[in-house]
Amino acid sequence: MAEIQEETQILDSPTREVRFEAKKAWKLLKNVFKASFLLKNHDVQVVADIDQLVEEVRMSPGRSNIGRGKTITDEVIFDHRTTDKLFFHIQRSSTEDLIEIDQLIENDPRRYARNKTDPDSFINKPNINGIRPLYEACKNGYSNTVQLLLDHGANPHLLSYIDLKEPESCLEVACRWNHFIVIKCLMNHSRWSNKEIRDAMKKCCTSRVKEILKGNNSSTRRRCSCFG
Numbered sequence: 168m169a170e171i172q173e174e175t176q177i178l179d180s181p182t183r184e185v186r187f188e189a190k191k192a193w194k195l196l197k198n199v200f201k202a203s204f205l206l207k208n209h210d211v212q213v214v215a216d217i218d219q220l221v222e223e224v225r226m227s228p229g230r231s232n233i234g235r236g237k238t239i240t241d242e243v244i245f246d247h248r249t250t251d252k253l254f255f256h257i258q259r260s261s262t263e264d265l266i267e268i269d270q271l272i273e274n275d276p277r278r279y280a281r282n283k284t285d286p287d288s289f290i291n292k293p294n295i296n297g298i299r300p301l302y303e304a305c306k307n308g309y310s311n312t313v314q315l316l317l318d319h320g321a322n323p324h325l326l327s328y329i330d331l332k333e334p335e336s337c338l339e340v341a342c343r344w345n346h347f348i349v350i351k352c353l354m355n356h357s358r359w360s361n362k363e364i365r366d367a368m369k370k371c372c373t374s375r376v377k378e379i380l381k382g383n384n385s386s387t388r389r390r391c392s393c394f395g
Contacts, residue, residue, distance in 0.1 A: 256271070268315060317356050336367070338354075343372070
C-alpha cells in the first residue's frame with residue numbers, strides 16, 4: 168500500500184508542475200495576442216489642448232498601474248503648461264506680462280541644468296507649432312519683450328518653423344514685418360553671419376530695413392534703444 172501511495176505522489180508531482188508551466192505559457196501567449204490586436208486596431212486621436220491631453224492620460228486604461236511613468240507624465244504636462252503660459256504672456260506683452268515672463272524664466276526648475284543657448288532650454292524651446300519664444304516676440308514687434316528675452320540669454324540665431332515646415336530666423340521675421348526697433352535690438356545684440364544677413368535681406372520690403380542690416384552688422388554690441 169505504501170508503495171502505491173509513493174508511486175501516486177511521484178506521478179502527481181510532475182503533473183502539477185506541468186500544469187503550472189502551461190498556465191504561465193498561456194498567460195504570456197494571451198498578452199502577445201492582446202498586444203497584436205491593439206497594434207493592428209490602434210486609434211489615433213489628435214489632441215490640440217493641453218487640458219484635453221491631461222484628461223485623456225488620466226482616463227487611459229492601466230493608468231493606476233503606472234509607477235515611475237506617472238512622474239514622467241506629470242513632468243511633461245507641467246512643461247507644456249509652462250510653455251503655453253510663456254507664449255500667452257509674450258503674445259500680450261503688457262507691463263504686467265513682462266513681469267510674468269521674467270518670473271517664469273527666473274523660476275524655471277531647470278534654469279541651471281541647461282545652457283541658455285541650448286535649443287531645448289525653457290527660454291529657447293519651441294511650442295507645439297515649432298515657434299520659439301523670441302521668434303514670437305519678434306514677429307509681433309514687441310521690442311521690450313525681445314530685449315527681455317535677449318537679456319535672459321535667448322539665442323536669436325535659432326530657427327523656428329512656419330507651419331512646422333519652412334525654417335525662419337528671428338531676424339527674418341522681423342524684417343518681413345518691418346519691425347525696425349526689433350531689427351535694431353537683434354543686430355545690436357549679436358554678430359550675424361553673411362548668410363543670415365542675406366536670408367534676412369530676401370524678406371525685406373523697404374530700403375530702410377536693408378540699410379539697417381547693412382550698417383549694423385558690426386562687432387559692437389549695444390543695448391536696444393527702446394530701453395533708453
